[in-house]
Amino acid sequence: MIVKKIQNLFLILITIFAASCSSGTNKNGGSKSHLPVARGEANAILCVMDTSQWNGPIGDALRDIFSEYVPGLPQDEAYFKLRNINPLKMNNILKTGKSMIFVSTMDNQGAQSRAMQNYFTTSSLEKILQDTSLYRLPQKNQFARGQEILHLFGQTGDQLIAHLKRDKEVLRNYFLNIENERIAKGLFKVREKQIEKTLRDAHGFDVQVPYGYDLAKNQRDFIWVRLLDPEYEKNIFVHYRPYNSRDPFDDVLAFREEITSSYMRDIQKPDIFMTLQTENMNIREVNFKGKYAKEVRGLWKLSDISGGGPFVSYVFVDESQKRMYYLEGYVYAPSKDKREFMQEIEVILNTFRSGEELK
Template structure:
């Protein structure tokens, strides 16, 4: 083999190797939903830094009947970062070193991926950085997880959503495992059966003036959803109906869905005169152009299961909604 042929062969091998690494970088991803790999040495993990990380990122999810963490945290020493941990979907890297930094980098080692880098000269610097950026980190990871789940849902076979479109002039991606169990003039109820329980999605619309942004907002949303339960959502036992659990005050916040201001309400539901209960997440989406508020709610009944990821599936589906132009 002459020198020219050898150099061509070597270049081809290197090109193939780089291409293979690049391909692996964009496809070889691991990790369960809402799980974060924390790359930090044991000394920091077992001290104030670890306590702060757990308090911020493994605090209880609002609106669930039992305590479940916002994220499941798995800790690994820094030396493992160069290995398989770099393929985790969500990574927080904590280092004590001379350079102080905070940055969030997407798809650094794989795709899709969120990698958070935090370093400081002292433990206090690290703690301050976590304290000042915890909300942003949670937001970035949640947005990424929602997008990943929505992409997975798209790859699944979706229901024929024409009835939903006809009633509400929207498009939404819902897997075929959800079946229509009831529909009214401006109401639809979809349900998915799971082991020892089910997940539900309900759609309805109300006049734009029905909910105002004031101190009475949460009470108004509760009253409306209870009236919908009274009309449509009943149990097998006579006179049972869905209501908002009276002993558990729902949580209200604001968000944006498809560019529209939205009230997000999380809490627990129960069947009056029955023992069934579970969590719900309710989105009241302002649609001023059409003088209405579109409400999409997800709720689950799963007494023997963890509910965080079940509710996260419902949230991802709801947030895929798109408002269509009038024909």
């Protein structure tokens, strides 16, 4: 019943915008293939909405969703960079933004809000006024190729705010998934196929390895791949063992310390090893590739305090292999923002496959 209701809701929403948003042509009747290419920096969203609403409670609700700081980073970095666009000042350049949000409510009748309502057909406005459950609709390639737009609307500002607060994670994940897909498209154009073959043949799991990564360590139950640049490092390591105890789930930080103190030691100076910074740890239960997992986001350091940075890790069990896995990605990038580096690391980790997934 729930699935059917969701399907019906999207059918209604698609019908609402069909008159003004044909998937095959632009508003002038031309093919979408002739549209300009969408442009914009990574993790940036243009918010087209009345500036008075942007500076009020609706804008606050949007910032609470999209400008929240990413957990586990050494400095404050937001999920997204938001920029308000006055709808009266929209031009052809701004319309080519990669990611855009169009926000309007029927109870605001200022000049900017009236301009926003021009994006709706008469029948769509009637639907919005009749059904308070309708408040969002995604669109692709409306003004540019590769563009993602999310329309957010409501009868009143308070009504829209209630929807935004209720679906905070859903709305943020919508654009997070879009950004991750964009990253993956460029990241995996060329891959280290020989390393991938080694992981599969010798260890029984897959991870897509982008071009430029090297196999730094390959042991019976531990692998480490890394990309070294003069200004930064990107690293992925995987440890696995037979699953016979839930202890690692009970104390994932102790489990990590056990792994890194054993495998992540300096070859030239073996008394130096990777450990944890105790502050800024974020641990939660998640669904990782369909499996129950513990996710940790936090900060690592070397035991002599000569280096450090952010990491993200997952502990989970593959029942078909009767294995417990520990996956981690971490970055070393002194004096640089870490948000986009860690985003790339997460995209790589999410290509992991094992056991029955490989068949």
